Amino acid sequence: DAGVIQSPRHEVTEMGQEVTLRCKPISGHDYLFWYRQTMMRGLELLIYFNNNVPIDDSGMPEDRFSAKMPNASFSTLKIQPSEPRDSAVYFCASSKQGLTEAFFGQGTRLTVV
């Protein structure tokens, strides 16, 4: 299995631009999580899906952030417009049903200048 695949690995964009981060979960996994990691705030859960349905988006910081999961093999996290404070590493993770571990992608390092 290829594992969780995220793209791009690195993204540098100008303030005000739209940014789209992509994630392909492990085939057969029912849960998909989006996290943001910064030095100040640690690893924050932004949103997670179960069977393509968003379950909890209470961690999404602002309306500028949106996430979709149109099918079981693809999810996007979009920031529009982006701001310098959005600079962080964004992780996608997936897991099977139940109290099982989540497997993480390599992350996307986002820099907004």
Added chain:
Amino acid sequence: AQKITQTQPGMFVQEKEAVTLDCTYDTSDPSYGLFWYKQPSSGEMIFLIYQGSYDQQNATEGRYSLNFQKARKSANLVISASQLGDSAMYFCAMREGNQGGKLIFGQGTELSVKP
């Protein structure tokens, strides 16, 4: 609400010694899972070990063991015979069974292994 606390921002250990990384949690759900992850300087998140709330025995995986004290709501990670490659950030995480599978993380502990 579920909560995970790691009170040690940084720890040092001598190579070949054992080290314990602390983790406490709070939940009202009787069914939950506790996890430890390792994040080396390269950035990837690596799953290490899992403990279920109903498990009678402490979990072990090679040099990793989880000291699970349910009444105290603690799930400390013990690394035996530390190696230089163990230097990394370590995160404790929890998932509740009756809350739709939400997985949250503690603040992390940075472990440095000295030669």
